[in-house]
Amino acid sequence: MADVFASRGRLCVGIDPHSFLLEEWGLADSAAGVREFGLRVVEATVQGGAGIVKPQVAFFERFGSAGYAALEEVIQTARAAGILVIADCKRGDVGTSVEAYGQSWMAEGSPLESDAMTISAFQGVGSIRKPMELARERGKGLFVLAATSNPEGRAIQRARVEESGRRVSRQIVDEIAAWNLAEPGPFGGVGLVVGATLNLADFDLSYDEAPEPALPILAPGFGAQGARLADTREIYGPLAPGVIVSASRSVLAAGPGNITGAIVSMTQEIAVEYDRA
Numbered sequence: 001m002a003d004v005f006a007s008r009g010r011l012c013v014g015i016d017p018h019s020f021l022l023e024e025w026g027l028a029d030s031a032a033g034v035r036e037f038g039l040r041v042v043e044a045t046v047q048g049g050a051g052i053v054k055p056q057v058a059f060f061e062r063f064g065s066a067g068y069a070a071l072e073e074v075i076q077t078a079r080a081a082g083i084l085v086i087a088d089c090k091r092g093d094v095g096t097s098v099e100a101y102g103q104s105w106m107a108e109g110s111p112l113e114s115d116a117m118t119i120s121a122f123q124g125v126g127s128i129r130k131p132m133e134l135a136r137e138r139g140k141g142l143f144v145l146a147a148t149s150n151p152e153g154r155a156i157q158r159a160r161v162e163e164s165g166r167r168v169s170r171q172i173v174d175e176i177a178a179w180n181l182a183e184p185g186p187f188g189g190v191g192l193v194v195g196a197t198l199n200l201a202d203f204d205l206s207y208d209e210a211p212e213p214a215l216p217i218l219a220p221g222f223g224a225q226g227a228r229l230a231d232t233r234e235i236y237g238p239l240a241p242g243v244i245v246s247a248s249r250s251v252l253a254a255g256p257g258n259i260t261g262a263i264v265s266m267t268q269e270i271a272v273e274y275d276r277a
């Protein structure tokens with residue numbers, strides 16, 4: 001991750017081809033439209049000097065197999081251009097089924113092969129062990145939902161686990177942190193999704209000191225959901241060094257003519273936030 005931040009920066013550009021955005025971009029709400037949208041966002045990411053994209057699979061899935069073909073092309077084009085791809089598929093299942101999901105998004109040569117995927121462990125962290133093993137074997141990243149940015153997640157994610165007494169979010173983070181202990185290097189291989197809209201203390205995720213190895217944190221909620229880039233370090237505290245700032249609508253709404261500029265200015269804002277004493 002340290003090399004990821006050095007070479008690709010912290011901004012993750014979400015590729016979320018909502019119908020309203022396709023219309024604003026003058027594109028059809030179709031598989032051809034999401035393909036064109038995705039490719040243009042990848043191009044703008046390269047031109048804007050950012051290094052990470054996160055295609056939201058749902059918006060492609062709306063068009064069935066044609067949408068998947070479009071997604072494959074977007075992922076492959078981004079990776080060929082040296083951009084890291086986090087497939088936002090939020091998969092989660094058990095046993096051999098979740099293992100197959102892991103293979104779909106992380107196995108070498110899979111048509112959807114990405115650099116990382118989002119995954120749900122609300123069936124128990126043990127349920128995603130196979131993808132965790134695959135990620136480790138293949139040098140891929142996994143981002144496990146821990147404390148999501150949406151307000152509806154709050155009640156369940158703050159609930160306490162009977163056996164440990166810990167909040168669900170904290171339990172997931174602790175289990176992932178324990179898994180990462182076996183890995184060399186300053187950052188763990190498995191990361192977490194922790195929304196920027198939250199007060200982390202509510203989820204028992206405010207730390208006095210950063211866990212070691214550091215946790216990669218995929219941080220959605222900036223822009224359209226209300227969180228401000230200038231608050232990143234305050235929101236995440238000791239977790240801030242691992243944060244990947246993820247934004248979709250707030251970047252994409254700039255439109256095809258201005259998206260590169262939006263990426264450049266967000267990258268600068270993030271740099272200012274991380275450079276200040």
Ligand SMILES: O=C(O)c1cc(=O)[nH]c(=O)n1[C@@H]1O[C@H](COP(=O)(O)O)[C@@H](O)[C@H]1O
Nearest residue numbers: 056118148149193195220224225247248249
């Ligand atoms: O895993 C995610 O990326 C994610 C987790 C979460 O807790 N909240 C969240 O909004 N997301 C995703 O992040 C993106 C947020 O989009 P914007 O609100 O438009 O920036 C969407 O693709 C969401 O699916």
